[in-house]
Each structure stands twice: as C-alpha cells, then as structure tokens.
Amino acid sequence: MTKHPSATVEFRRVAQRLRDAVTGGTYEPGSRLPAAADLAEHLGCTRSAVERAVRVAAAEGLVTTRKGSGAYVSRLLKRITRQTTGLLRAGGDGEADGFGEALEAELRALGLVARHFPDVRTERAPQDLAALLGLKRSGQNVLVRDTRTFAVAAGAAPTDPGTPVQLAVTYLPLDIARHTALEDPDPGPRGVRGLLADLGHRPTDFSETIDVRPPREDEAAALEIDPDNRVIQLTRTAATADRAVEVTVSVLPAHLWSLSYRWTTAS
Template sequence: MTQAQPSATPEFRRVAQRLRDDVTGGVYAPGQRLPAAAELAERLGTNRSVTERAVRLAAAEGLLTTRKGSGAFVARILKRIPRRAAALLGVPEGSEADGTREAVEAELRDMGLASRYFPTMSTERAPQDLAGLLGVKRSGKNVLVWETRVFAVPIGAQPTDPGTPVELIRTYLPLDIAAGTTLEQTDVTPLDIRGRLAELGHRPTEFTETIEVRPPLDDEAQFLGLDTDNRVVQLTHSTTAGDRTVEISVSVFPAHLWSFSYRWTAS
C-alpha cells in the first residue's frame, strides 16, 4: 500500500486551490510576476515549502510560467483555445479539411487575440514512421518540410511583443510533388498548403487525424515554455489525393491551452 505524498495533504490542497483562484480570479494580471516565495507564502497563510510546491503545480497546470532566476509569472493566456472540427467530409476544392484553421483564427479573435506565424522551410529525409505513408524512398532528402511556430498576441500588440507560443507545426510534403512549385515559396503559411496542392492537381479527397497526449520533446518544451510536468497534444493530420498521401502535418499544442471538439452530421 502506497502512502499519500506530502503534496496531497489538506494544507497543500487548500493553498494550491487558493493560488489557482487568485490567478484565475484576477488577483494577479496575465503576465504579472508573482511575489517572492516568502511574501507569497505570507499572503497564502502557509509556509514557503508548501507555497513553492503549489507554484510548481500551478505551472504544471499551465496557469504560471517559471523563469530561472526571475520567479513565477501568470500565464498570458488563461482560457483554453477551442479547436472545433466539423465532419471531414464534403470539402470544397482547395480548402482545409473543414476550415479548422480559419475557425481557430476566429476563436482567437473572440478571445482578443491574433496569431503570428513564423515559418521556415528545409529539405530533409522523412522520419521513418512517415516515409512509407508519403510514398517516398527511405534514403536521401525526400521531403519538403515547413516548420511553423505559431504565437498568439493581443490584438493591436506591438510588433516587438513576443506573444505566447501556442503551436508548433511540422508539415511534410513529398519532394517529387513539391520541388520546383509554389509550395517552395517563402510566403507559404499553413493556411495555403492544401489550396496550393489542389492548384497543382492534388485535390484533397480524404483527411485523417490522430491525437495523442505525451510529454514534450526537449525542443518542443523550450519553444512552448513548458516544464517536464507539462504535457502536449500531438495532432497528426494526413491529406490524401486519390490513392496517395500528399501531405502530413504534425502539430504540437500545449495541452493546458487547447480544447478539441469534433462534430459529425448523421447521414
């Protein structure tokens, strides 16, 4: 029989909930630095050890971000971003599976936020688990990869505002399809890729999505500002044209920032 951990004591639960309530209730503003541990402990009516554990828990839940040597800060986004996907059927030519990304943009606007995309392009060897799906050889550089870092900023924010990292997207395109086409142009965004595939004669006919929850990889944790107690949602989206998979996008989201819902219409 395992013993309860100290962090599960009534005192810890009380302090952790008080800290959650203070953060979500507006006692501390988004982006504000929390008081130092000793002062915060006094405000919470407890000792420093319990306070520090409560701060770590709140950080794991995504309510706070911690910076070594700088303290703890309230997360700039406290509400979940909805990603609502309708049935992956009846897709107009050149569109995304269901207009999901456009819908996310609308959800962000409703939250007073706007997205900023920072894409980079490279030619690489396809990951082993994707090479067969994309129908490419497993040797040499065989895919065009767009890596896009997505930030959310308050609407009207200054260009220097770093915003909050909310998504990391890696899109893989078979090189025999993408090389020498508009898919290699520097102005491509995740909103454009499937439309450009359609223009090149690869009109999407089927979409699949797979979702898993896992710990972040080191580079993902660094970009998304996560610690080892956080989790990410990995969404793998495949686009098929005819009998071939022509695009695979692997999106990584901080689990505490997003909610996912799907809707289908009965036939």
C-alpha cells in the same frame, strides 16, 4: 516517505488558493509571482506548501517557472477551442485553406490574432513520417514547412511577443513540392491545400491521430511552457485517391486547447 495527512491538506488548500488568485486576476497575466517566502506569509502556510503548489500550477499551465527568476503567471489563460466542423470547409473557389481559416477564427473569437513565423527547408523524412507518406525508404528527402504560431491581443504593438500556441510541421514529398510555390514561406490565402490542388494533387481524404504526451525539451522551450506540462500532438494525413500528399504534425499546449468534434449519423 509517506506525507503527513495535514501536510497534504495544507498543500491542496494552498494550491486551490493559488489557482483562484491567478484565474481571478489577483496576479495579472505575465506578472511575476511574489517570492515563495512572501506567498507563504500571505497565505498563512509553510514555504514548502507554496513551492509544491507553484509546481502544480506550472504543470497545469497557469504559471511558468524560470530558473533564477521565479514564477510568472501565464500570459494567456483562455482556452482555444478547435472546432473541427470547419476544418475541411472549402471556400468560394473550392480550395480555400480551411485549416488556417479555422485557427484564425478560433483566436478571433477570443479577441486574439495569429502571428506566424514560418521556415521552409529540405530534410530527410523521419521513419514514421516516411511510412505515412508512402515513401520507399526513410532516408528520402521531403519538403518541410515549419511554422510557429503566436497569439496576441488584437491591436497589440508589433513588438509584443505574444504567446506561442502551436508548432506545426508539414511534410511534403519532393516529387510534388520541389520547384513549386509550396517552397515559398507564405503560401497565400489558399494555403498548402489549395497549392496542392493547383498542382493536380487535390487531397480528398483526411485522417487525424491525437496523442497527449510530455513535451520534448525543444518543444517546451519553443512553446514557453514548463517541462511538466502536457502537449497535444495532432498528426494529420491528407491523401488523394492514389497516395498521401501531406502530413502535418501540430503540437499544442494542452492547457490552452480544447478539441471539439461533431458528426451526424445516417437516418
């Protein structure tokens, strides 16, 4: 059924007023929005217009809806800019973890710090990842480093849960990673890239594929986002001259991230 033009105009007006209220600080990050009936009275509109506007705000990442509890303003409204110019920068020893350093720097610029929650396990490689790693069959086991990253305000209490900003899963061939420091949940300041170099597998070639898609149910829960949000999936492959040695799949809430790329051409 076609919506009446006046209803569409009202909805757009309400949606913009709600955006302005959230981004302008009328409702504090993390706070619960008033009930739909109260918002409708405050905004001078119908309840249906408010409910539709809230759904749009949730899809844009401005609010998160919780069944039986209502809608809450997202705790993090700032965008994190991923500057790729520093991703492959080596440290003084030539092998510092530029990827980890870049994320820390990006959050620090916003007055935030990262808290990482890693998990390491062995599992069968998915078919698409097996192909990227050059494995002969999809059933081969790989080492999986699974890290969920939260952003919290600098100086926040240890009990502050922060905001989940990234899910990163790194896949490593077992013939390289088994019984090495790569199995340690904390790879240290040199990161996975430095440890691979120590093992004689220094990656020198990197490729990255970017996709934007709806989150899977488990991803939406882990990132605490609405199912109508979108996520950015970055699939990065690191290789030596002979073979691929690492594939990392990062999933980022699209409303929290901007991707910035820079390159130069030969004169």
